[in-house]
Amino acid sequence: MDFTLNENQEMIAKMVRDFGSKHIRPKMMDWDESQEFPVEMFKKLGALGLMGVLVPQEYGGAGFGYFEYVTAIEELSKIDGSIGLSMAAHNSLCSGHIMYFGNEEQKKKYLTKLASAEWIGAWGLTEPNTGSDAGNMKTVAVKDGDYWVINGAKNFITHGKSGNVCVLIARTSAPGSHRSATAFIIEKGTPGFSHGRKENKLGMRASETTELIFDNCRVHKDQVLGTDGDGFIQAMKVLDGGRISIAALSLGIAQGAYEAALKYSQEREQFGKSISSFQGISFKLADMATEIEAARLLIYRAADMKNKGLNVTKESAMAKYYASEVAVKVANDAVQIFGGYGYTKDYPAEKFYRDAKLCTIGEGTSEIQKIVIAKQLYK
Ligand SMILES: Cc1cc2nc3c(=O)[nH]c(=O)nc-3n(C[C@H](O)[C@H](O)[C@H](O)COP(=O)(O)OP(=O)(O)OC[C@H]3O[C@@H](n4cnc5c(N)ncnc54)[C@H](O)[C@@H]3O)c2cc1C
Numbered sequence: 001m002d003f004t005l006n007e008n009q010e011m012i013a014k015m016v017r018d019f020g021s022k023h024i025r026p027k028m029m030d031w032d033e034s035q036e037f038p039v040e041m042f043k044k045l046g047a048l049g050l051m052g053v054l055v056p057q058e059y060g061g062a063g064f065g066y067f068e069y070v071t072a073i074e075e076l077s078k079i080d081g082s083i084g085l086s087m088a089a090h091n092s093l094c095s096g097h098i099m100y101f102g103n104e105e106q107k108k109k110y111l112t113k114l115a116s117a118e119w120i121g122a123w124g125l126t127e128p129n130t131g132s133d134a135g136n137m138k139t140v141a142v143k144d145g146d147y148w149v150i151n152g153a154k155n156f157i158t159h160g161k162s163g164n165v166c167v168l169i170a171r172t173s174a175p176g177s178h179r180s181a182t183a184f185i186i187e188k189g190t191p192g193f194s195h196g197r198k199e200n201k202l203g204m205r206a207s208e209t210t211e212l213i214f215d216n217c218r219v220h221k222d223q224v225l226g227t228d229g230d231g232f233i234q235a236m237k238v239l240d241g242g243r244i245s246i247a248a249l250s251l252g253i254a255q256g257a258y259e260a261a262l263k264y265s266q267e268r269e270q271f272g273k274s275i276s277s278f279q280g281i282s283f284k285l286a287d288m289a290t291e292i293e294a295a296r297l298l299i300y301r302a303a304d305m306k307n308k309g310l311n312v313t314k315e316s317a318m319a320k321y322y323a324s325e326v327a328v329k330v331a332n333d334a335v336q337i338f339g340g341y342g343y344t345k346d347y348p349a350e351k352f353y354r355d356a357k358l359c360t361i362g363e364g365t366s367e368i369q370k371i372v373i374a375k376q377l378y379k
Helices: 007-024 028-034 039-047 066-079 081-101 104-115 231-267 279-307 313-343 349-360 366-377
Strands: 121-124 140-144 147-158 165-171 181-187 193-198 209-220
Touching (some): 007 039, 007 066, 028 081, 028 349, 066 081, 066 231, 081 104, 081 121, 081 165, 081 181, 081 231, 081 349, 121 147, 147 181, 147 193, 165 209, 165 231, 181 231, 231 279, 231 313, 231 349, 279 313, 313 349
16 A cells, blocks of 8 residues: 555645635634534535545546545544534435435436535434434334335434435334335425434534434435335445544544644743653653554555445444544643643634544444444454
8 A cells, every 4th residue: 555645635635724724714613612514614615526525526526535535534624623524424424325325316416416515415324212223223214105204303413404415214114124224315395304403512513413303204215225125234334434534534633633732842831941842741742643643544444445345344443443532532632732721712622622522422432333343353
């Protein structure tokens, strides 16, 4: 593997940095404070091609691979993790599910709008009582002629309110089998489909997280993705790719926190010296830098395998597990290096610290990643 950034990655990294300093940095603390999902800014990212990074060009996407995708999310998350999270959910989950399992008509109709961010995408698997145990979902879809009638609720759904279209996974036969769920594409405005409460979160506050409610929601059979009964299996495959994006999100947060802490440690003086000259601080920075690089290698390995069409269940879970735990640790150390100032909103460390924690929870907690990895080891 070649670890130097390719030309496209260099171009994307520069583009995101330039865009971020103009359109994200000046407003991100206001969005964080008010929990505003900045829809117009998100659409501008779409105009840059970042909302269809992996989508083939024939459907309006950039047609890039996972290296470019990882770079885009990392660079965005170095600035603001909540925008990185929204980008990951839109690209990997909603668009990814349609890209991998949609028929030609569905891809033409939905991917083109999603890739430009004319439409914002959501993806609903988690329910109030079934998060890690998603296979036990209670939202049901019952066949009625050419239609499916859906009842139930999903929660913690990214873009549940602002999303124009959602991929929903619902139970379509008795629990107990992996073939008992089906995936549907549901447009905003479909009668019986609404959003519920918006969560008030610790971090990732500019990424909108809400409930979805289905009350006798009728959906035509043309909206089914792939084959009836395959929804849960499809969702697990979508998450294999999605976890690379959450790993990249973690990497960006860790890198951003580390860079801020390194700079601060060289500027801040105590006892007449820069605090970076104290071994206690330099050892922290050495650990941070080393762990970030180790996370990067796991992510690039998973990305490389994904580009080659190989199964990445184990590798993406390892990358996500390790990178997210590193993000939490690095962000914690960054706050420590900033001292009291790290505890204030005048410096970036506290936001990295709050945002990082989501990475060990979303798209499968660290405990679930270990279960996924162990299952692959025992195969
Ligand atoms: C900001 C945010 C955005 C999200 N976006 C989406 C989205 O767009 N779409 C979507 O479908 N979901 C989304 N989620 C949901 C997310 O994927 C779930 O929160 C996550 O999978 C955990 O589920 P849970 O919250 O129900 O926790 P639970 O499953 O209740 O877990 C609670 C604790 O028990 C542990 N645990 C559970 N089972 C086991 C086990 N077998 N062994 C050991 N420990 C275990 C967990 O690791 C965790 O520590 C989002 C969540 C958040 C917070």
